[in-house]
Amino acid sequence: MEAKLIEGKALAAEVKREAAQQTEALKAKGITPCLAVILVGEDPASQVYVRGKINDCAQCGIESRNIRLPEETTQEELLARVDELAGDPAVHGILVQLPLPAHIDEKAIIDAIPPEKDVDGFSPVNVGRMQIGEPCYLPCTPAGCIRMIESTGVPIPGKHAVVIGRSNIVGKPAAMLLLAKNATVTICHSKTQNLQAICASADILVAAVGRAGFVTGDMIKPGAVVIDVGINRGADGKLHGDVDFETAAQKAAWITPVPGGVGPMTRAMLMLNTVEAARRAMEK
Numbered sequence: 001m002e003a004k005l006i007e008g009k010a011l012a013a014e015v016k017r018e019a020a021q022q023t024e025a026l027k028a029k030g031i032t033p034c035l036a037v038i039l040v041g042e043d044p045a046s047q048v049y050v051r052g053k054i055n056d057c058a059q060c061g062i063e064s065r066n067i068r069l070p071e072e073t074t075q076e077e078l079l080a081r082v083d084e085l086a087g088d089p090a091v092h093g094i095l096v097q098l099p100l101p102a103h104i105d106e107k108a109i110i111d112a113i114p115p116e117k118d119v120d121g122f123s124p125v126n127v128g129r130m131q132i133g134e135p136c137y138l139p140c141t142p143a144g145c146i147r148m149i150e151s152t153g154v155p156i157p158g159k160h161a162v163v164i165g166r167s168n169i170v171g172k173p174a175a176m177l178l179l180a181k182n183a184t185v186t187i188c189h190s191k192t193q194n195l196q197a198i199c200a201s202a203d204i205l206v207a208a209v210g211r212a213g214f215v216t217g218d219m220i221k222p223g224a225v226v227i228d229v230g231i232n233r234g235a236d237g238k239l240h241g242d243v244d245f246e247t248a249a250q251k252a253a254w255i256t257p258v259p260g261g262v263g264p265m266t267r268a269m270l271m272l273n274t275v276e277a278a279r280r281a282m283e284k
């Protein structure tokens with residue numbers, strides 16, 4: 001069997017059209033959604049991602065503030081910038097690009113973003129709301145994964161979903177969202193025993209490991225939906241997923257490519273969250 005591709009780029013374009021329509025409706029009411037993106041330092045990968053987010057904003061008619069701070073910015077200086085944006089009624093979403101330089105405490109910065117402007121869905125309040133199924137900003141990557149799974153038409157309820165990885169920004173929330181969709185969820189990680197057998201029983205497999213080619217065809221149940229969250233830049237300068245695409249595509253029914261899969265969808269979901277933040281600010 002040769003798997004069908006889940007076209008992240010095309011799906012992202014669809015989501016961004018939704019965001020653009022909603023933006024237009026808000027503008028008609030006098031509100032222009034605005035996202036502030038803060039990047040500290042010169043990390044080349046972060047620069048690429050931030051440029052992508054700023055471009056997406058422009059495509060959707062969303063205003064953006066592109067804030068570049070030098071590597072040696074202190075935690076206090078960064079907190080002051082976040083506070084300033086937190087208090088600015090024209091700014092609806094605040095995204096501080098991670099990772100931050102080692103001398104800055106990421107948790108302290110995330111905690112300083114007011115939950116209603118936390119369009120990444122990283123703040124403890126949004127994480128907690130998600131856990132109990134209250135309205136919140138869903139973290140963009142896991143929300144994008146769900147949308148990609150749903151795009152296949154394969155029903156999630158009752159299926160065995162296996163998530164490899166337990167990070168706070170991808171693995172854990174992806175597992176929670178799959179549970180909320182009534183999947184039977186297993187979370188695997190570096191200490192997991194019998195990883196191959198567990199993965200091979202997954203109807204839906206989400207790979208968020210951070211190791212290129214970690215998931216091979218023998219770990220995939222025939223007919224599974226495979227979502228590859230990995231973005232590993234190889235020595236060749238190319239992006240590689242966590243899934244060994246060639247062998248996995250022989251077994252899966254559906255699979256996401258890298259690049260052009262989860263990455264673009266992550267950015268598209270950020271646009272939806274930003275529009276939502278503007279709408280909520282208006283309704284308040």
Ligand SMILES: Nc1nc(=O)c2c([nH]1)NC[C@@H]1CN(c3ccc(C(=O)N[C@@H](CCC(=O)O)C(=O)O)cc3)C=[N+]21
Pocket residue numbers: 048049052095096097098099120140231239258259260261262263264266267
């Ligand atoms: N506060 C914060 N929020 C984030 O959402 C966040 C972050 N920090 N730090 C880094 C990670 C990573 N991330 C990506 C988003 C899109 C692509 C993406 O669009 N990738 C393209 C390729 C881009 C390229 O050429 O490198 C693709 O997969 O097709 C990649 C990575 C968001 N992150």
